[in-house]
Amino acid sequence: MKVIEISRPGGPDVLTLAERDVPEPGAGEVRLRLAYAGVNRPDCLQRAGNYAPPPGASDLPGLEGAGIVEAVGPGVAWPKVGDKVCALFPGGAYAETAITAASHCLPVPEGLSLKQAACLPETYFTVWSNLFMRAGLKGGERLLVHGGSSGIGTTAIQLAHAFGARVFATAGSAEKCAACTRLGAERAINYREEDFVEVLAAEGGADVILDMVGGDYIPRNLKALAVEGRLVQIAFLQGPVAEVNFAPMMLKRQTITGSTLRPQSVAAKAVIAAELRTHAWPLLAAGRIGPVMDETFPLAEASAAHARMEGGDHIGKIVLEIGGEATAT
Template sequence: MTLPDTMRAVEISSYGGPEVLRPANRPVPRPAEGEIVIRLAYAGVNRPDTLQRAGNYAPPPGASDLPGLEGAGEVVALGKGVTEWAIGDQACALLPGGGYAEYVATPAAHALPVPKGMDLRAAACLPETFFTVWSNVFMRGGLASGERFLVHGGSSGIGTTAIQLAKLFGAKVFATAGSAEKCAACAGLGADRAINYRDEDFVEILRAAGGADVILDMVGGSYIPRNVRALADDGRLVQIAFLEGPKAELNFAQVMVRRLTITGSTLRPQSDLAKAAIAEQLARNVWPLLSDGQIAPVMDSEYALEDAAAAHARMESSAHIGKIVLRIG
């Protein structure tokens, strides 16, 4: 098919609050070698989008300056050397940026088929969250069946995904959240123990249970030493964000004596090959579970592309449970 020259998009007009997101017209991207172009129907909204908008998360070299790290739609153009996709295929993809637009280019190896029976709205909310959880909890954290797993922010997009995956793979799941409603949502997804961090101490609860074998944390700050205390011997703390800041005072003697591992990663700066390896593992281990309906993204709310500012305000309010999506098509 012939691609149009321009498209609707939402750009960051200057760094600041949600109000700096502005509708714009942009050139439609063309696929480079090894890339596909997707006409997006929906795009997921993620915390890194809000950080980029505020000027705290720059796109990698060569990536679009538009926000948006995941989406789903129809493949409409193939770059040189792409053989695994055909024009007209439905795909969801991890994006280097550019998701707040009608068309986006992304490496073909970072796209996955829309799971059987799933609509594009839900599929748009899979890549960023599932790539992050799988690579950090299972590949980096090594979570195994029978282990105790703690995820902070259990009602977030990351948290709702981590609870479901950890439970399906045989872990005993603990999750923190900030209200009775959010704790109930965590329990409904399979958390064995939902902890309201406003009136319960997750450290005491985990230590009484024998300690966490793996902790997935996006809070940082004061949570870092508390997480270390909540770990079991040989436990692994995996850090993926720092909502409370990246600095903390920590007694590293505990790490040595108790043989702890502190690790972490952020997805966007990783190489195309690293992201392709994650996609391959997801296709093999997780996509069949999605197609069978054993796991699904938890949907919070939907906004039109031009209402991206309202979607960011919703994200930053932390009132949401699950994923926020932009309707583009």
């Protein structure tokens, strides 16, 4: 099978097309013939040598995709061979076929293409587990989403809005801010022109902040939080180190939490998948929420896809076409 390998740590040009043997699923696992794979920031971090795969995972990049179940291992009742699914992968989705736990598969929502479905798992698992399971976001609460036009951001805005939260988002251009408001943000803040701390303070503070920036955003986030507010950290584009005065946090009884998805156990990710199937998948099937699509690149042009992501101009999800929609026929 054709795969994309990381020839050495470095820039997008280190991604190379290669061939490997087709993997066999073990107990509780399935093999998908992939139609598309989503491109995510952790793929770029892995390529650069800054995000090693967890023990036992494929060394190939790729954390999500959609396609047809081609083989199942012992003990798998669902999905079955021939089913169209999208799935979260521990790695390896930049390939014609890949292995993942059966419990990390979800049906392709009614009305969505395989390309659209390939963009769901990584962002939906991340957003649902952090905003709703970890931070306990509720209807009526004020949510601030940083990077609102990213794959994570566009997903967070839609899900939070669908469940009744008041959503605020930051983005770096008028075009990106407009995309955020179209998706359900009541206020999009151009961080190049406005201070999100002042905007949220005027609203009474944020009950929850979803942040992937880090660095000097961390103390500013705490200032922007309301009493009993929760800061959820999921990445550190500006670094994981900051100087923080914890006294105001104590006075306002704030919570700082966060998580990374990939190292979590198979069982933990299966719980997230089950919650998504119950709470989010009906909204997708009803057309109330959906993936925001940016550009599609052939598998062999994975380096161009990474360059697109790191350029920062994209809005929504970048996709690799592997087998295409013909995979389903």
